[in-house]
Amino acid sequence: MGKNIHSRNPTTGVLPTEHKSNNLQLVASPSPESRALITVYPNSKQQGAPVDPIHIEDTDDWLGCPTPLETCRQQLRLYENEFEELNRQLREERERIFKLVEMHAAVATERDQLRTQMAAAKSEAADAKRRATDIETKSNWELIGERQADQRADYTNQDSEG
Numbered sequence: 001m002g003k004n005i006h007s008r009n010p011t012t013g014v015l016p017t018e019h020k021s022n023n024l025q026l027v028a029s030p031s032p033e034s035r036a037l038i039t040v041y042p043n044s045k046q047q048g049a050p051v052d053p054i055h056i057e058d059t060d061d062w063l064g065c066p067t068p069l070e071t072c073r074q075q076l077r078l079y080e081n082e083f084e085e086l087n088r089q090l091r092e093e094r095e096r097i098f099k100l101v102e103m104h105a106a107v108a109t110e111r112d113q114l115r116t117q118m119a120a121a122k123s124e125a126a127d128a129k130r131r132a133t134d135i136e137t138k139s140n141w142e143l144i145g146e147r148q149a150d151q152r153a154d155y156t157n158q159d160s161e162g
Contacts, residue, residue, distance in 0.1 A: 066074065
């Protein structure tokens, strides 16, 4: 592989395509043969080895690139962590809901007791008002009776004097 990779291909006149990243450098250049020549550089296990374009997506042997199994395991760990976190949050929310239900039950009991006390107080107030009205009515009748008696007495006194 002693030829300069950055020179134009004499057959096609096309410059090679190059891709660089932190982990590796790929250089693909058309060749006179039916397949293109792709060379993998720095961090690959097979430094400078040509790769068939059919296998360009087969990156399992590159350093730093996870295998499909490793990717699946990592995704599974992510799902498990998310599942555990969601279960923890669900448990906490259920505890909060349970506390709210208990608080509601306690407040509802207190409300019912206060309603009963209020009904009893209203009944007592109505009875007291009824007694006050009876007393007022009785005293009014007594006053009316006394006035009438006084008027009769005045009338009879006027008749006897006259």
